[in-house]
Amino acid sequence: MKRLFKLSSTWFPIWCILLLMLIMVGVYIPVFGGTNQNLSDVPLIIVNEDKGKAGDAILLNLIKTQNGNSFKWDVVKTKEKALSDLKNNKAYGALVIPADYSKQLSQVHDLLISGNGVGKPATLDILLNEGVGQSASLIASNTLQTVVSATSIGVSSHFKSELNQKGITLSPMNAFLLDRPVQFTTKNVLGLPVKLNKGMTPFVMSIIASIAGLVGANMIRGYLMKSNGILREKGSPLPESQILKAALLLAILLAFCGSVILQLSVFGFFGSAHASSIWYIFLFSFFCCLTMLFLFKAVALLFGGWGILVMFPINFMGIFSSGGAFPLSTLPPVHRLFSFILPTRYMVDGMRALLYYQGRMEAGLREALWALSIYFVISLAIIIAFISIEQKREKQHVAAKKAEKVGLVDNELHYMQPAEQGKLHPSHQVKQAPKNTAKNDEYFRQALGKLEEGREEDSKYLKKIYEMMNDEDFRNALKSLRDKDNDF
Numbered sequence: 001m002k003r004l005f006k007l008s009s010t011w012f013p014i015w016c017i018l019l020l021m022l023i024m025v026g027v028y029i030p031v032f033g034g035t036n037q038n039l040s041d042v043p044l045i046i047v048n049e050d051k052g053k054a055g056d057a058i059l060l061n062l063i064k065t066q067n068g069n070s071f072k073w074d075v076v077k078t079k080e081k082a083l084s085d086l087k088n089n090k091a092y093g094a095l096v097i098p099a100d101y102s103k104q105l106s107q108v109h110d111l112l113i114s115g116n117g118v119g120k121p122a123t124l125d126i127l128l129n130e131g132v133g134q135s136a137s138l139i140a141s142n143t144l145q146t147v148v149s150a151t152s153i154g155v156s157s158h159f160k161s162e163l164n165q166k167g168i169t170l171s172p173m174n175a176f177l178l179d180r181p182v183q184f185t186t187k188n189v190l191g192l193p194v195k196l197n198k199g200m201t202p203f204v205m206s207i208i209a210s211i212a213g214l215v216g217a218n219m220i221r222g223y224l225m226k227s228n229g230i231l232r233e234k235g236s237p238l239p240e241s242q243i244l245k246a247a248l249l250l251a252i253l254l255a256f257c258g259s260v261i262l263q264l265s266v267f268g269f270f271g272s273a274h275a276s277s278i279w280y281i282f283l284f285s286f287f288c289c290l291t292m293l294f295l296f297k298a299v300a301l302l303f304g305g306w307g308i309l310v311m312f313p314i315n316f317m318g319i320f321s322s323g324g325a326f327p328l329s330t331l332p333p334v335h336r337l338f339s340f341i342l343p344t345r346y347m348v349d350g351m352r353a354l355l356y357y358q359g360r361m362e363a364g365l366r367e368a369l370w371a372l373s374i375y376f377v378i379s380l381a382i383i384i385a386f387i388s389i390e391q392k393r394e395k396q397h398v399a400a401k402k403a404e405k406v407g408l409v410d411n412e413l414h415y416m417q418p419a420e421q422g423k424l425h426p427s428h429q430v431k432q433a434p435k436n437t438a439k440n441d442e443y444f445r446q447a448l449g450k451l452e453e454g455r456e457e458d459s460k461y462l463k464k465i466y467e468m469m470n471d472e473d474f475r476n477a478l479k480s481l482r483d484k485d486n487d488f
Contacts, residue, residue, distance in 0.1 A: 041070060041329055042092060042140070042143065043329075044072065044092060044094065044143060045074045045075075045090075045091045045094035045095070046062065046074075047076050047081070047082045047094060048097045049077075049098055049099045050097045050098065050099060050102050054105050055097040058095075058147070061150065061151070079096050083127065086127060086128075086129045086189045087357060087360070088362040089131060089357055089362075089364055090362075092139060092327075093126065093128045093129060093143070094144075095148070096127060097124060101122055104122035105122045107119060108181050111174070111177075112170065115171065118173050121152075121177060125187065126144045126145065126186045126187070128141055128186060128187070128189065130188040130189075131355075131356030132352075133198065133200065133324070133327070135327055135330070136329075139327065141186065144184075148182060148183070148184040152183070155181045190357070201273075203322065204266075205262055205266060205285065206324060206344055207344070210292050210343075210347070211315065212254070212293075214312075214315050217296035217297045217300060218308070218311075220254070239394045240390040244386060244390065247297065251293040252290060258289050259285040259289055260282070262285050263282050275359070277359075280354055280359055281354050284350055284354055287372060288347045288350075290376070291379070292343070294383060295314075297379070298380075298383055299314070317335075318343065318345070321336065321338040321339040321344070322342075323339060323349070324348040328345075343372055346368040347368065349365070349367065350372070352364065353365035353368070
């Protein structure tokens with residue numbers, strides 16, 4: 001046992017797993033950085049349809065940064081444009097300043113000054129894209145509500161200053177209106193049903209496809225090799241190229257069956273909401289599963305025994321940089337970089353477009369199909385290249401064995417002398433027998449022994465030898481063996 005522990009290969013699994021654990025900690029902890037983690041480039045929309053000047057004041061005071069967080073505002077002219085962008089998953093939410101916003105504020109102002117009657121606050125509209133998931137939708141909602149609150153506080157401060165200068169006292173109802181002169185309404189633009197699973201269904205389906213690809217590629221290879229071992233014991237093993245082809249066929253079957261199970265469980269058993277045809281979702285799920293199976297198979301072929309060390313980072317880094325569990329704007333820069341490189345993000349985007357955005361290409365499905373197609377084609381090309389290499393190598397091996405057998409026949413199994421050959425037709429003439437006839441006899445003795453054992457491969461070999469020998473050759477060989485037996 002001491003000699004075993006002195007080998008470096010014995011310790012390889014230990015330090016390898018420790019390194020993998022360290023990498024996983026470095027990936028997970030920054031993602032779960034707590035509630036104080038900074039956001040960056042949160043996509044939001046603002047629409048100013050106001051015909052007065054009050055709406056311009058809101059545009060001038062938009063939140064650029066808040067508590068270390070940054071926002072990316074897109075100013076559009078109409079509410080219809082904002083709705084279109086939200087339905088195409090271009091932003092998390094939108095703030096709409098209606099056309100009569102200045103008029104509403106003017107009415108509130110006049111009512112407070114006059115004290116006649118009870119008024120209502122001016123209203124701003126908040127539109128939310130609930131398809132991005134609960135976390136991202138909550139970020140958008142809180143940010144837009146903060147803008148409305150800041151606007152209301154600013155307007156209230158202005159009104160209070162004017163009322164104090166004029167010495168006007170308000171009724172309790174109007175005092176409440178003075179504190180909140182601007183309110184908001186919230187609306188989910190997609191109109192999705194209740195069973196959204198907090199918007200996590202696309203993420204769950206994508207990580208299942210990714211994990212199935214990782215585990216499936218390795219298990220298919222392992223059990224094919226085990227099955228080939230059984231065939232080898234029976235004397236008919238398959239070459240490597242045939243095993244690779246079988247792995248491809250099994251991967252296609254696994255992807256198909258896995259996609260069927262996903263549809264039945266997610267939409268049949270759990271009744272999750274979906275805005276597109278279930279057949280489109282099935283086809284995309286099948287494409288995702290097959291792409292991940294081919295990808296991990298290609299990695300295994302390229303890196304050999306080290307392949308599993310490459311597969312795990314691809315899998316778990318892809319999961320946490322996908323934008324499924326956490327919005328991309330909340331992730332550290334390194335995770336956002338990997339989100340553009342690894343396929344999991346595109347699987348989530350494509351699945352989300354199908355489930356929540358009626359399969360619109362503009363909602364992320366187009367980019368997802370392009371990215372996954374690139375991964376699929378490259379991975380399949382790598383696998384086909386390895387199959388071709390193995391086939392070429394096998395052909396060379398077969399050719400070498402044939403040459404070896406032909407050389408054996410030419411050099412060891414021709415017994416006729418030149419004088420005897422002259423009596424035969426030229427097509428029946430053979431080469432001169434080698435000087436070492438004892439060795440020739442032994443080769444032939446062994447060949448006959450193998451033939452008696454009934455081994456298929458030897459029978460085929462001997463059949464070829466017999467076809468190359470004419471009757472006289474065969475009689476001479478048997479005669480030589482008989483003479484040798486008599487000597488014993």
